[in-house]
Amino acid sequence: MNGRLAHDALRAKHSWRSTKSVLMSGLMLLAVVAVAIPLVAILWSVIERGAGIAFEDFPAFFTNEIPLVSRRSGPGMGPAIVGTLLVTGGATLLAVPLGILGAVYLHEYGAGNKFAKSVRFMATVMTGVPSIVMGLFVYILWTMRFGYSAFGGSLALACLMLPVVIGSTEQMLRLVPSHLREAAYALGASKSRTIVTIVLPAALPGIVSGCLLAIARAAGETAPLLFAVGAASAFNTSLFDEANTALSVQIFGNATSSFVAAQDRAWGAAFTLVTLTFLVTLVARIITARFALKR
């Protein structure tokens, strides 16, 4: 061959290896499709059945009170939207700062000590506590003394969010490369200064993702709110007084009703909840992009 390559030396060889490659690629594609089907199906059915109801006589669905008699048709989820914003907002204000501060302690200050280890363990265990148990806990601790209120719901949701926020934030802090910390230390920055100006901004996008996930999960929680918030049908903008309601609670109540009008309202509420979660995520992403470090 005089030192030249044989004609088919570089040609792909059909072997068991290439067959396996094709097979596995096919399986992975199948898995992606299998994951996408329920996702698309849920979104589609919520939009198809909910959007029309939510936008009928716009903005009546978003501003009217919930009909007291559930067989009566017509719009109204306003109080539930206000309630969801109050309950989830309150929970976020409670859980996010606490969770981030807790994670900063666990990762930056408590590394290796017994107290931090036991807190981390308990947070992990708390992740697995069913939400209805959390609702019961808040019912006994708060609702039985102070009655129904949006804040009771906030407490229950905050308890659910806290371990998620702690866990994801700590994970993100772990990913901040140590050479960034060293650079800050070498310039005479104290530990706290380094954490505030370098470590947290570097981890910010990840922390926000974790918090958003927690918020989105909390916004859809129903069981604990049944215990703590009640199911009012009139507007209640107070965080601490009187029974309130939430979209998730209304979805549950209306969907299980035997009246078509109520079922329609449940679809509308479902659509509203999905849209709300999407909007919150979008806004948070835009804000994060402003504050995130330059890549």
Next chain:
Amino acid sequence: MITAQPKLLEPRSNNRIAVERRSAPAIDNSPVVFDLEDVEVFYGAFRAVRGVSMKVHEKQITAFIGPSGCGKTTLLRAFNRMHDVIPGARVAGKLQYHGIDLYGDDVSATEVRRRIGMVFQKPNPFPKSIYDNIAFGPRVNGVKGKAELDVIVEKSLRAGALWDEVKDRLKASALGLSGGQQQRLCIARTIAVEPDVVLMDEPCSALDPIATARIEELMRELKNRFTIVIVTHNMQQAARVSDRTAFFTAELDSKNDQRTGILVEYDATAKIFSNPTDERTENYITGRFG
């Protein structure tokens, strides 16, 4: 002050590294910045460096050379208490900075690091703008006014020989710079806090020869203002830029099978590279070992 034109010494053998002749008398007259006496560094129970005694002089470049694992970087990090942040790391012996024990009870590591800056092996700019990278140190030290910061940023970038390349994009991310530019940015960032000493841990090992030459040129300029200690794997670099050179090697402890770094020889760079006292130094610089 170096006024003499650089001349090359007659090489004694082909393996010898050419050293620029320096004005030798200035070397010992300049004040002592670091005074080490029997310094040891431990990582937990492992002794990484032992028995180092030496004096580092003001406004000179002192180079640490030696094979990998001989404790050069470990010792360098002891100079500005970077070991404090590593769990289990500990420094023993006497390490005085201008006559003050660096590891004394009432000495704050942050105060130490404000005066003794460090440039790392891998360029490590913050994922922030070029401007914010330089301004970080001054801000930590309490400089707030924008006008004042602007002046510091320009001055530092000029001193870091980077101003002309970045003056039009100070707000752009520092991570968009090339490796060599990033390292010069890190040097500029270090000198922005007006330190007394600049420690450099193999600052050119991740750079190409042209970027390396620029940084070396920069070091020679900075020497007029700062005391510089540089760790380098590159003997030619030590020969080119330093006034004094310390040669380290690792010694195997037969009892526990661990390698501990020791200081073999420390002298004027010209002496180390032309007429070393110790045989191990001679072997290393002629390339017979390491």
